[in-house]
Amino acid sequence: MLSTQQIELVQSTIPVLRENGAALTGYFYQRMLKNSPELKEVFNMGHQRSGGQATALADAVLAYAENIQQLEVLGDAVQHIVSKHVSLNIQPEQYDIVGENLLHSISEVLSIPMDSELISAWGSAYQQLADILIAAEKSAYANNLAQKNGWEGWKDFVVVRKEQESDTITSFYLSAVDGSPLPDYKAGQFISVRVHVSELGFKQPRQYTLSDCSNNQVYRISVKRENGQDELADGYVSCTLHQKINVGDRLELTCPAGNFFLKNGQKENVFISAGVGITPMISMLMTLKEQGAKQPITFIHACQNDQVLAMNQQISEAKSVLPQLQTYLACELASDSVVVNKVGRLDLTELDKILLPKQADYYICGPLEFMKKQHDTLLKLGIAHDQIHMELFNTGGIA
Known part of the structure; x- marks a missing residue:
């Protein structure tokens, strides 16, 4: 004291x-x-x-x-x-x-x-x-x-599948090297991945959201390649994963963690994301799909262009199973290859009120300024502060 x-x-x-x-x-x-x-x-x-x-x-x-x-x-x-x-x-x-x-x-x-x-x-x-x-x-x-199948510290995993989701996002499917089953996680949680970065000469850890519903065999992360003006200027680990890690290569993982996760699958839920912030929302949506959710769901996403739009196919597949799912896509630049609701930046005040129910839980993930804007807009639209949940990918926070 x-x-x-x-x-x-x-x-x-x-x-x-x-x-x-x-x-x-x-x-x-x-x-x-x-x-x-x-x-x-x-x-x-x-x-x-x-x-x-x-x-x-x-x-x-x-x-x-x-x-x-x-x-x-x-x-x-x-x-x-x-x-x-x-x-x-x-x-x-x-x-x-x-x-x-x-x-x-x-x-x-x-x-x-x-x-x-x-x-x-x-x-x-x-x-x-x-x-x-x-x-x-x-x-x-x-x-x-x-917990069942849990572990402490770093554990060896192997890449069993690598799949390009967009021009900038690639998914990695990871299984335990020892073949052991994996612990469950809550939709929206993340794992830490540690990999040797040859340009630095030592290992580096990063946190990545698990981008699918929980299962006991494979973890999926969907990683955005961060490119700067020179090689690895913005993304030591993301560039290493994209450029050097392939099927059969090993990574180290820690147990799933995080306080940003789906709170109540039986409640109305609204997911608002931008860019790679879509990953926890996909996990939540896939979980609701697996649970056979009956309550209304709104999935709102913003992206720069359709070349960087990831996992759109999975959203379409979820709509075929969840008829109550409503989607809204704002794309700053769009071609005819994808159907968008708005060409331009996302503005929640322009949406039909049916997409933003007052009693729903709201989940926001994306760049910091994006989250601040959506958070403040929701408050102005009458959504209670305790109904709004946000994930912080970086080291900062929201005041």
Whole structure:
């Protein structure tokens, strides 16, 4: 338990964190990865390069300092962190490495002696948060191991099928190398995939949504190839998977995880996605199809053009089984090869109200700005905040 003085000292750093938090955390990551290079196989080096990881950590540290006397406010954020950490097989001893480098970074960046009361206060604050996360992650690991066919840590899988879904998205079908059956998962959850990236010289993990309904033999992920101006500029792992991983190759996986999943198959559901954000929605739709759902379903998707439109055939097949399924496709550029409802950007205010029932659960996935816009529009249309669920692919969040 932190003392009143320690809490006040931590809170005294809030203005500095607001102003220079990203610079501090950027320095922290450089320091830690230099001192402990083995952690490069844990952290997303693409986010390190872009600065996204440093910004996300700065926001998290600031939120922790601002709410240090009412940590229950951070409950959803903590659950999200725990889910990500378990998917990356984060272990308690790694918290010691992070803590040591974080405290030294605060000292070095802010020119504060390591033996100062402020560093001591932040050390106690960090340990408080670490203890919360370690305990929650221990429970999650135990649950993974206790579930039928579950496992803990990384497990070897083999690619049994590779299928191009669009110009930019390819699906990989994965089975356990040892032939063991797979644990069930909730529609919308993800797995972590770890693969050796030859250009880096070490392994890299990424999270990918499971893009089909649960079965005990094969996991399917559908990966968007992220191309930058030079090779691998945006997608170390996605480009490796697309260009170098084929049927028969091995990958490492952790157990399914995630707090974004289908809540109630017996309720009206509305799925809103853009780009590769379609993957959890397909999983949810295929699950409802398997369950023989009777309630109305709305499937809304936005894409740049029909060349990048993925899994449209599966949506059509679902419509043949689910007559209550209504679809809406907005395509910024479209040819005659696919039927669209709108040529242009998605605007929920233009949709028939029957597609947006007031009592439904809403699921949104796609680029951050897209999700913000749809979230805000739904609120303006009278949809309650607790009916709106969103998946965050990146390191950021929605305010």
